[in-house]
Amino acid sequence: MKRLLLSLVALGLALTAPAMAQEEQSTAPYAYRQLDDPAKETKAQDLMESLRCLQCQGQSIADSDAPIAGSMRSLVRERIAAGEDPEAIRAWLIERYGDYVSYAPQLTGLTWPLFAVPVFLMLIAFLLLRRRFTGKTGDAK
């Protein structure tokens, strides 16, 4: 628990000091260290790949050397190691940093069009294909 608090402090520091140079690597304990349990590491990896590095341009925290990405990786690994559910960690991060931090959009009042569009496209595709191949198709000689 103490370690968790420490890493939270580190995360806070990293967030408040965005001017830190790119080359300074994170010193958080699990930034560059995997969990010993492969199953948990896989879980952590999956989650990290879907979280945005807030300091970088278009990179997940799993693909970045930025200090904040390292701190967040460490946070994710420690929480997973403590037995927390990945989605609970995601929810916690979203609560803190907003929807922006997660690459997996949640279905909310703001993001519903993202989920409506595929359904809409399916419908259009179905109608297009049906119109094309019913009725008059018979007389295609």
Place this chain on the structure above:
Amino acid sequence: MMAEIGLAALWLAAALAGLQLVAGSLALTARGAALGGAVRPVAMVQGLLALLAFACLIYVFSVSDLSVKLVALNSHSMKPLVYKIAGTWGNHEGSMLLWVTVMGVAGGFVALVERRLPERTMLATLAGQSFVSLGFYAFLLFASNPFERLSPVPAEGNGLNPLLQDLGLAFHPPTLYLGYVGLSIAFSFAIGALITSEVGPAFARAMRPWVLGAWIFLTVGIAAGSYWAYYELGWGGWWFWDPVENASLMPWLAATALLHSCSVLASRNALRAWTVMLGVVAFSMSMIGTFLVRSGILTSVHAFAVDPQRGTFILALLAIYIGGALILFGLRASSVTEGERFALVSREGALVFNNVMLSAILGIVLFGTLYPLVAETFGAKVSVGPPYFNPMGALFAVPMLVVLAVGPLLRWRRDRFARVGKNLVIPAMLVAAAAIGLLVIGGVALLPFLGLALALGLAWASLLPLKGRNLRRTPLPIWGMVTAHFGIAVALFGMSSESAFSVEKLVAVKIGEVTQVGPWGVKLDTVEPVAGPNWTALEARLLVRYGADGKVTRMLPQSRSFWAPPQQTSESALLTRWNGQLYAVLGGEAPAVDDKDEAKSAAGSDQGRWQLRLWWKPFVPLIWLGGLLIALGGALALAGHVLADLRRTIARSKIAYRRERQGR
């Protein structure tokens, strides 16, 4: 001096584009018909002038003429020559100049060689091409002059982002631009055909080589960009669904659909309106991609709003061209009949299905890319990434891939599944076998599972169109189709395998320590400083061994420090085997470990520990090998069509010559 020549050439080219537009449009009316003869020569000269302007820019970059603002901002006299030249298009102004140059040269080339279409359609096409060019000339001359001088002249330039100082990336943007701009020709043909209501097989045959050419360049460009991201960013990822990547993927999806509907139109005179529509959409996607990458809107919507001149300019161009083309389409679509009919189970039917699915995927990518920007203008920040794009894309990609296995076996117009069914027994069995095998292994996520299972069946099915053919007499376009479809299966297998079976290992090791990643044993032998022309680096020597008794091989990952501008990059080291790639990155010296038991085991000797990031990625090179096969397929088809056209032209001129002689 060279800068001024370049600027003058650019102005002249712009003026000629204006002339081309006026002459081309007037020539379509009864009174201006006499102007028609001027259009083709003007188009050719315009292309040459644009080329001259671009050559001037390359020259000022290669001699590092720092009195030119663009050179001072983006180059450095200490840079290797090849990166000085690549720096020409590694920035906003230069890349836009490259854009108009390619557009001008392509337009001039069309004017020079294309004689199959009715002259009126050609005039409308060339006028349309110059109309599009004119907007981009205006953008260059008024909002992003590449030849602007700087006073006083600085002592040294700012340099080029070290991440971009890489051979792969140096030639990645021009490749994509050739693709983007090739689609502008398809767009102009579509406009020309709409204006003169000449949408038919001849139009499709004239347009097809351009679509194919553009599509080949886009394919190569996307594959190269993905490989660059893979080895240069140092984290082993090869596709991030980043807006910049999506900007290149969207025109590719549209061009792929266009390519297939173009084939239907050329051989069967069907899908007329749909092909014209896709011609408009494909180039629109190129422009949207350019807007996304070049306007700065991706960095932040707010940054865009603060300095909106360039972005607004491109946005206005987008509105004029896309809006204009769509209005034209709306007005003229009624004059374009749908063409020949066909049944659901037919080659055309399968191609229509593929078109609709590709368009749906395009819709998903477009919407997912633009939505965060739209949300941000309303003050909300959301991210849309792989967890959205992967499953939503697969929703349409999987049915498309299934149909891809069957479609090429079907006959035109009308067919029965029963006829082709027996050929598909082996592919279906391969899919089932792969699925069972994967279930036995277990732990494979749904999407890679589907990908791996489908890839094997698809690879087999893609070769079936060659069955029963005399391979020597098989036309090149058939070879092209088979190669490209086989490439899809190969790439799909690589992607799925990478995501299902990659092994990652992050370690801090001492010199001489051995670590294990997948089947590989990796020993850190030495870490030594090395120096390059504009960087210094720490280079690790890794001795790696596959399995217990494999040959020992060296790998040399570096951690580089550039000094102009100052930045650190990781140069990964890759070792390719037939069944995958070992990927090694040297991180920094390991930070002191605060974990107590860890500290004990290291016995306070943290000094000599180095961070290593290692991945074993089974079959990952197949992703890019597949990409290259797809492009190769396109090249074969292109060669086939061009050769056939040439043969036809030569035969026709021979006949004309004989008639003339007999007439005498």
